[in-house]
Structure formats: structure tokens, C-alpha cells
Amino acid sequence: GQQLNQSPQSMFIQEGEDVSMNCTSSSIFNTWLWYKQDPGEGPVLLIALYKAGELTSNGRLTAQFGITRKDSFLNISASIPSDVGIYFCAGRRGAQKLVFGQGTRLTINP
Amino acid sequence: DTAVSQTPKYLVTQMGNDKSIKCEQNLGHDTMYWYKQDSKKFLKIMFSYNNKELIINETVPNRFSPKSPDKAHLNLHINSLELGDSAVYFCASSQDVYNSPLHFGNGTRLTVT
Secondary structure (H helix, E strand, O other), rough: OOOEEEEOEHHHHHOOEEEEEEEEEEEOOOOOEEEOOOOOOOOOOOEOOOOOOOEEOOOOOOEEEOOOOEEEEEEEEOHHHHHHHHEEEEEEEEOOOOOOOOEEEEEOOO | OOEEEEEEOEEOOOOOOOOEEEEEEEEOOOEEEEEEOOOOOOEEEEEEOOOOOOEEEEEOOEEEEEEEEOOOOOEEEEEEEOOOEEEEEEEEEEEOOOOOOOOOOOOOOEEEE
């Protein structure tokens, strides 16, 4: 079945640093989504990407849909304490199920 | 005015019991889902309904039975609960079955003792 490899699995950074994480797939996707999950809550959509090569920003977050349609990355600039959480990539092709990466756990030292 | 709401938030029960989790969305979406998140935080789809019709049924034990009385509701009933069923269950909805993003509820933490 479809698999998403998300890396890194965890990150420990200092406040103010930039963060980069990525996902790669064995299959082509038409949609890439990036979510953040805080403890005790459900995943919340950060950025949605629908076109190969698309680069989209949401405040300090920037995500790109890879040209090959098999990868995507998420960057966070100038991290702040509230960025702590688990970040998930997810990919979908048409009416097929949305497949999630394993998550990247972000920890920030003040 | 919560978009996707599920109840209860916590559910503690003994092995062998039957329990239900309810989910409602007020977004006017056509498609609803149940996901299971294990202890390693991996999110795996269980079921998907579009306009009350089952469209995705992953390899889930038939002790799990979803029911969609209308397109705004998708409930999950679990029979004969087992220890391995302990997890967080998330309900989600999307505008349609294609490329629209999913909106998640806040989860139900099920603990089977």
C-alpha cells in the first residue's frame, strides 16, 4: 500500500531557529496536506497544496509540493514556543484514502 | 460552534464490553471518516462515508461497525472490546471524497482494561 516517509521523527531546537521537515512517497499524489497536532487535540490543517511545484505560505510556515509529486516539505521560520507539537504530512490521490506520515515531534528550548 | 465534535472525549471500559463513539459535523461536508491513532501517534484510516454510504473500509475487525444516520453524523460502535483497541479515535470530515482537506475532531481516548 501507499507509504509516506516523514523526517525527521523528532527535532530539538532553540527558540528563534528555522525548522525544516519533509515527506516522501512511493506513489504520486494530487494533494499534499500539512497538519499540526497539539496534546489532547485533533490534527489542525496548516497548509494544503494541490499543484506540483506549488509553494504556499501561512504566516511563518511555508510548504511546497514537489515537482515529482512524490514529496513535500514544510519550513517554519523563527520558531516560537507555541510551535511545539507534532507535525504530520498527508497525501491523497483523487478519491483514494488520505495517507499520513509518521509525524515530526518538534520540541523548542526557550 | 465546534466544526467536528465527538463524544465522549474519554472512555474507560473493561474488556468484553460494547461501546459507542458519536461524531457530528456542522460544516455541511459530504464525507466523514474515522481514524485510529496508536501510541506512536500513527494515524490510520478505518472507515469513510460519503453521503451516508460506506466508501472506504480498511482492514478493521468486524467488531467495529460504523453507522451514518445522515451525512452530518458518523458514529462508531465497538463490540467485545479488547485491550488492543485502546487508542485515540478521531472523527473527521471533508467537503467531498476527492482532494478537499480533512477537518478533525478532538478525539476520543479509549482505554480498555
